[in-house]
Amino acid sequence: MNRFATMIFGMALVLMAGTAIGAEEAAKHVVPLELKDCVKCHMQAVRDVNTRGGKHQTAVSCQDCHLEHPPMGTNAIPECGMCHDASEKAHYALENCQSCHNPHYPMEMDFTQIASVKPVCLTCHAGPGQEMQAYPSMHAQLDCKECHLTHGQATACNECHAPHSSDMTYQDCLLCHKPHMPLVVKYGDNLPSPLCGSCHGDVSQNLANTSRKHGALLCAYCHKGQHKVVPECSTCHGLPHGSAMHSKFPNCLDCHLDAHALDMPK
Structure with a gap:
């Protein structure tokens, strides 16, 4: 090996050693992410959780779910089952949670783009399912999204049914009819x-x-x-x-x- 090649080889070894030492030193001085850092890059996600997150805002923090952050780690997106144990509730055993739930606002669910939601709904709302089974009606034959386009929303009766009188309101209907068993007409002692x-x-x-x-x-x-x-x-x-x-x-x-x-x- 001539003198020039020897010099180049030596410089390369020095550079490699310096890089390794530099990386090791850098690793020692990595500043860990804190909760306050999330909003610096993920402003919309933090805003969504803080305003619409429900228990995801009050019971957990970003770092409780997102255990790591690239490039220092790859475990950035958690499995829902990490907190929602399938042994606790049938609903938690379902797959593809994000077809209904956005983790940053999990209780705001839009069902309009889902073919059938009834089997999933009944894993949480067993009472309505039992009522429809015990008291069959045309309502019992419908998928839940025919009346509930989003979670917690209910279509007013008079959007499908002609009211008994022109001044009857949706709240009036509910005084006698329960939507999941509409043919069982029950009411209170003070019914007008x-x-x-x-x-x-x-x-x-x-x-x-x-x-x-x-x-x-x-x-x-x-x-x-x-x-x-x-x-x-x-x-x-x-x-x-x-x-x-x-x-x-x-x-x-x-x-x-x-x-x-x-x-x-x-």
């Missing part, structure tokens, strides 16, 4: 009678015209709790005409013709 009258107009008119005390009662006072419940007159009135009369005429309506219009001519 005009809602009943929107279907039962003749009865409502008779009550409005009668001078008897029944006209001052809410429909739900007698027809308690559920549609088509018809009480016995004796529930409120006992046996006002004596046992002999009631034995001879057991059916009050043979004489009193219409409980909604007791002053109707006989």
Whole structure:
């Protein structure tokens, strides 16, 4: 090897050694990332988590999920199962979480681009599934996204169904109908009678015209709790005409013709 080649080879060895030593020294002086550093590059992600992140904002920090950051590490995107244990809930055992959830705002879900969401929904919302199974209706045959386009949103009844009266609101519908079992018509004791009258107009008119005390009662006072419940007159009135009369005429309506219009001519 001539003198020039020897010199070049020696310089290369020195340079390589210097580079190795430099890298080792640099590694000793790497400043670890802190939580406050995330926003410097990932401003939108931090803003999303802070304003829309739910428990991802309050229960964990960026570094609880993103354990490493390139180029110092490759474990930057966490698996959902790292926190959401499949043994705790059937929903956590599902795959492809990000088809519904954005980790930075996980509870804002748009279902419009997903073919079928019902099997997934029922892993969290077992109650509605049980209601639809126990009380079959046309609603039970629909995919959840037909009414719930996004998580937590519900399509108003009158967007698909003609209301019983022109002034009926979505909240009025919910006083009698539960969307997952709509054919079971149940209501509270304070249900406004005009809602009943929107279907039962003749009865409502008779009550409005009668001078008897029944006209001052809410429909739900007698027809308690559920549609088509018809009480016995004796529930409120006992046996006002004596046992002999009631034995001879057991059916009050043979004489009193219409409980909604007791002053109707006989």
